Amino acid sequence: MPNMNNDELAYMNSCANEYYEGLDNEKKRSYIKSMLNHDLMKVKFTKVNGDEREMFCTLTNEYIPEDKEYKDGSGRKKNMDVLAVFDIEKRDWRSFRIENVVDFAIVRTEDLNFQVETNINYKDVPF
Numbered sequence: 001m002p003n004m005n006n007d008e009l010a011y012m013n014s015c016a017n018e019y020y021e022g023l024d025n026e027k028k029r030s031y032i033k034s035m036l037n038h039d040l041m042k043v044k045f046t047k048v049n050g051d052e053r054e055m056f057c058t059l060t061n062e063y064i065p066e067d068k069e070y071k072d073g074s075g076r077k078k079n080m081d082v083l084a085v086f087d088i089e090k091r092d093w094r095s096f097r098i099e100n101v102v103d104f105a106i107v108r109t110e111d112l113n114f115q116v117e118t119n120i121n122y123k124d125v126p127f
Contacts, residue, residue: 013105020104029083029098033059035106036085040116043085044103045096055094056107057085062118068092089114 004012020031035041036059044054061069064086070093084095089112109116 009106009108016106017103020101025098026080028101029080032098032101032104033083035104036060036083039106040088040109040112042105042107043096043101046100046102048097048100052102053096055085055087055096056089056112057087057094059085063088063116065091065117088116091117 016035020028023031032041032043036057038060040056040058040060040063042054042056044052047053058064064070068086068091070084070086081099082095082097084093086092087094
């Protein structure tokens with residue numbers, strides 16, 4: 001994500017949420033998954049028990065430890081109503097139902113109130 005000031009980021013998130021509302025569930029899943037593949041997001045959703053939860057998550061490998069990387073070897077059929085994501089605060093995999101998403105926003109690491117670890121190994125960078 002390019003460097004944006006708070007107003008630009010808020011406007012972009014507002015537009016993304018407005019667009020999302022007009023989609024069917026299959027397209028909503030694809031849309032939010034695409035955003036998670038590139039950014040850190042705050043997703044607010046209603047849990048199955050009715051509680052509301054806010055989760056900071058991603059699907060970007062940069063923030064997923066090697067020992068937690070997603071490996072689909074289960075042979076089970078995917079439930080397209082649910083999206084598995086990496087919770088960057090709890091440092092583990094969680095999921096939510098697409099139909100229960102209340103709100104979402106792209107977030108920047110500097111705006112979070114907890115430390116975010118990355119997988120970047122700077123000794124491997126050739127400079």
